[in-house]
Amino acid sequence: MSSSSFKHDLFTQFARIGKALGSANRLKILELLAQGERSVESLAKASDLSVANTSQHLQQLRQSGLASARKQGQSVFYRIAGNEVIRLLDMLHHVAEKNLADVERLINTFLTVRDSLEPIPAKELLERVRKGLVIVLDVRPREEFEAGHIPNAVNVPLEELEQNLNEFSPDQEVVAYCRGPHCILAYEAVARLRKKGLKARRLADGYPEWMSAGLPVEETK
Amino acid sequence: MSSSSFKHDLFTQFARIGKALGSANRLKILELLAQGERSVESLAKASDLSVANTSQHLQQLRQSGLASARKQGQSVFYRIAGNEVIRLLDMLHHVAEKNLADVERLINTFLTVRDSLEPIPAKELLERVRKGLVIVLDVRPREEFEAGHIPNAVNVPLEELEQNLNEFSPDQEVVAYCRGPHCILAYEAVARLRKKGLKARRLADGYPEWMSAGLPVEETK
DNA sequence: CTAATACTCAATAGAGTTCTTGAATATAAG
DNA sequence: CTTATATTCAAGAACTCTATTGAGTATTAG
Numbered sequence: 051m052s053s054s055s056f057k058h059d060l061f062t063q064f065a066r067i068g069k070a071l072g073s074a075n076r077l078k079i080l081e082l083l084a085q086g087e088r089s090v091e092s093l094a095k096a097s098d099l100s101v102a103n104t105s106q107h108l109q110q111l112r113q114s115g116l117a118s119a120r121k122q123g124q125s126v127f128y129r130i131a132g133n134e135v136i137r138l139l140d141m142l143h144h145v146a147e148k149n150l151a152d153v154e155r156l157i158n159t160f161l162t163v164r165d166s167l168e169p170i171p172a173k174e175l176l177e178r179v180r181k182g183l184v185i186v187l188d189v190r191p192r193e194e195f196e197a198g199h200i201p202n203a204v205n206v207p208l209e210e211l212e213q214n215l216n217e218f219s220p221d222q223e224v225v226a227y228c229r230g231p232h233c234i235l236a237y238e239a240v241a242r243l244r245k246k247g248l249k250a251r252r253l254a255d256g257y258p259e260w261m262s263a264g265l266p267v268e269e270t271k
Numbered sequence: 272m273s274s275s276s277f278k279h280d281l282f283t284q285f286a287r288i289g290k291a292l293g294s295a296n297r298l299k300i301l302e303l304l305a306q307g308e309r310s311v312e313s314l315a316k317a318s319d320l321s322v323a324n325t326s327q328h329l330q331q332l333r334q335s336g337l338a339s340a341r342k343q344g345q346s347v348f349y350r351i352a353g354n355e356v357i358r359l360l361d362m363l364h365h366v367a368e369k370n371l372a373d374v375e376r377l378i379n380t381f382l383t384v385r386d387s388l389e390p391i392p393a394k395e396l397l398e399r400v401r402k403g404l405v406i407v408l409d410v411r412p413r414e415e416f417e418a419g420h421i422p423n424a425v426n427v428p429l430e431e432l433e434q435n436l437n438e439f440s441p442d443q444e445v446v447a448y449c450r451g452p453h454c455i456l457a458y459e460a461v462a463r464l465r466k467k468g469l470k471a472r473r474l475a476d477g478y479p480e481w482m483s484a485g486l487p488v489e490e491t492k
Numbered sequence: 493c494t495a496a497t498a499c500t501c502a503a504t505a506g507a508g509t510t511c512t513t514g515a516a517t518a519t520a521a522g
Numbered sequence: 523c524t525t526a527t528a529t530t531c532a533a534g535a536a537c538t539c540t541a542t543t544g545a546g547t548a549t550t551a552g
Contacts (some may be wrong), residue, residue, distance in 0.1 A: 056381045056462075060455065061295040061302070063374045064367050068292030073540080074282040077289065081282070090499060103541055105500060115370025124498045124549045131370050138362040145359050146285050149336025149352050153284045160277045234281070294510080311529060324511055326530060345519045345528045 070114035071142065075099060076107050081234060083117055084136055085208065086191040087129040136229060140256075143232030160241060169254035170225055172265060175200075178223075185218065187226040189235045190257070196270040200227065200260060203268070208235050215246050227253035227260075291335035292363065296320060297328050302455060304338055305357055306429065307412040308350040357450060361477075364453030381462055390475035391446055393486060396421075399444075406439065408447040410456045411478070417491040421448065421481060424489070429456045436467050448474035448481075 070076060078097045082088060088096075094104035108128050111117035116135050119128045130136060146153045170178075178184045179202055186203040188195050195205040206214050218224055224243055228235040236252045243250035253260075261267060291297060299318045303309060309317075315325035329349050332338035337356050340349045351357060367374045391399075399405045400423055407424040409416050416426035427435050439445055447460040457473045464471035474481075482488055 056377065057299070057455070057459070058295060059377055060374065061298045063371055063377065064298050064363055065293055065295040066371070067363055067367055068289060068294070068298065069539090070293075071289030072286055072291075072293040073289070074279060074286040075540090077282045077285050078278070091497090100542070101499070102501085102543080105498095106540085109500085115366060121499095121548095126499065131366075134362065134366050134369055138359075138366050141355065141359040141362045142285055142288055145336060145352075145355050146288055148355055150284055150287070153281065156277065156280055156284065234278070238278070290509090296510090312527090321512070322529075323513080323531085326528095327510085330530085342518095342529095347529065 066114045067116065070110055070116055071138075073107070075103075076111060077139075079104065079107055080111065080116065080130070080135075080139060083111075083128060083130045084139065084229070085235070086193070087120075087127045089125045089127055091125075093128065140230035140232050143230070143234070147232060157237065160237070169252040171254045172260055172263060175225055175253055176265060178225075184223045184225050186253075187224050187239060188228070188257075189226055189239045190228050194229075194257075198261065198267050198269050199257065201266050201268040203227075208239060211239055211242055215243070215248075218243070218246075218248055220247055220249075223249040223251065225251050225253055228256055229258065230256040231259060232256075287335045288337065291331055291337055292359075294328070296324075297332060298360075300325065300328055301332065301337065301351070301356075301360060304332075304349060304351045305360065305450075306456070307414070308341075308348045310346040310348050312346075314349065361451035361453050364451070364455070368453060378458065381458070390473040392475045393481055393484060396446055396474055397486060399446075405444045405446050407474075408445050408460060409478075410447055410449050410460045415450075415478075419482065419488050419490050420478065422487050422489040424448075429460060432460055432463055436464070436469075439464070439467075439469055441468055441470075444470040444472065446472050446474055449477055450479065451477040452480060453477075 071080075075097065079093055082093055082096055090105050090108060091101055093108070094101045097104065099107070108117060108119070111128070112119055116131055117128050118131050119126050121127075147157070175184070175186070179186060179200075186200050188199050188203040188205045189208045189211065190199075190205070191207050192205060195203075199205065226236045226239040226243070227233075228239075231254065233256050236256070240250045240252050255263075296318065300314055303314055303317055311326050311329060312322055314329070315322045318325065320328070329338060329340070333340055333349070337352055338349050339352050340347050342348075368378070396405065396407065400407060400421075407421050409420050409424040409426045410429045410432065411420075411426070412428050413426060416424075420426065445464055447457045447464070448454075449456040449460075452475065454477055457477075461471045461473050476484075
């Protein structure tokens, strides 16, 4: 059957992508790329790898169709190849949270206070926003925020959160969200806010889910 | 920052799943599992690997949370860990089709006749079914078919297609579908039908998309 | 033109993965 | 109790992947 060779070739191609997802360092880099375009050096610094090593990982990501690159001057800027890659990463997180006991444990121990950990559902958030009870924090990159966000949300990309921590009052509850329901940015924002003694929670879903649930949306023009 | 160790641990866990997806043979096995529960020996035969090797791959799939197992008598039956795994695989196919030129080329050369290759959109199919112009072929496993399918569709799981090829008349157009829009089962069904000289096309989307588009659905009780 | 910067390339040691082989274990059948 | 069947385990050869090192290339700044 000639189909078996076709199938084998096809699976070999799929495996290229799988392989690219099979290294913690590469996933770390992808996560950074998902926050926006970045140069090799900046990625190397942020992921704590040597420049040469980072460059090699980036080339693998490019060859497996997960990232693409643009040269400007002496710098090369890499970015996520498309939205489908972000959805693939989200599914990866989802499967990990659901099927790997270690992951659930990790997340729980990191977010220390167990009982206030529950993510807030979209509908509940909407009511509380209307009543002015919570500040909604959007930790996605600026461009994504501007393309559409939850009404009255404040945009503080994760990188800038540290510098803006003082802007939040300790009495006000903060609800953070980002892309998917498994987006690590939101987890991390919550963790950092809590460390500063703030009341912080996560939105149960991310922006795509909010949008496709038909909930109100605001755009920056 | 203690968060960096947390993040590293988390990515290491995610990478376990990535690694599991990073082998053509393991993906082949997963694809078989996606068609239904199977024993180690049967998987070994179907994927043309030694039993010991298959067993090792299956253990990796289990440890990475992609598959689970059940022992019955002297056999061990493995199955896909959950629906989220099927969606993960679908996203993997999607990214591959979209971002790897090799994959598009492969699919096109396999489905030989380029001009009749276009998948049929859901709405068009619905009309043609009403007029009795096409046979709709559901190649998913029996249980999934019974849980819900396109009205008047015929269920022939891919494994049984070869034996039932004579049931189709050469004048009747056949439209095959399965799970997601990137499900390989449908591609393969179309290829096999065409090889027999039948007029075969693929539905542009899979059953989940058909359902969530609010199109009519039939159940076997 | 020279130096500095940003990145890639090539070679390589060490670690990890794959597949094979043969033995070990568990269950069922005679 | 013995044998057959289905699966797993363990060890090892061949191969692939990762991170490091130092050199090489391209672009900009002085």
